[in-house]
Amino acid sequence: MTIRDNYQLKNFTTMAIGGPARFFIDFESVKELQELLSFAKEHSLPWVVVGEGSNLVPADAGYAGIVVRNRIDFLKCKGSKVNVGAGANLFAAVKKLNQTGLAGFERMAGIPGTSAARYTAAPGPTARKSRITWSQSRFSTAAAFGP
Secondary structure, eight states, X not given: OEEEEEEEGGGTSXXXXXXXXXXXXXXXSHHHHHHHHHHHHHTTOOEEXXXXXTTXXXXXXXXXXXXEEEOOOOEEEXXXXXXXXXXXXXXXXXXXXXXXXXXXXXXXXXXXXBHHHHHHHOOSHHHHHTTOOOOOOOOOOGGGGOO
């Protein structure tokens, strides 16, 4: 887990805008996420989970809480079943799937961000056209840790 204090969000967002976040924390496992959300709850700090900053427009005044960046990045293939970490870069995932001979994600290659952002923020017509079935999501109930 990497923790930055008063991190300028303009250094993170695609549009290079945004003031300081009180804390900017990268997590690489569900356990780390649970730990940092417990910390946020204990200190009554608001928090928000982000991916790569491509769909983020933070205020110049910054964010008085914790910006949590998802870095759970893996891609495992077993036959036609694929497990992708929610923090995996979508383009890198598409490229790796193509290298393994699995097709169907190509329409999403130009969409910036992480694999989780694709299915949580914009699951529209591209996903329906790709003939890919999203069969399961594993996550911690973050709301239980919320402010």
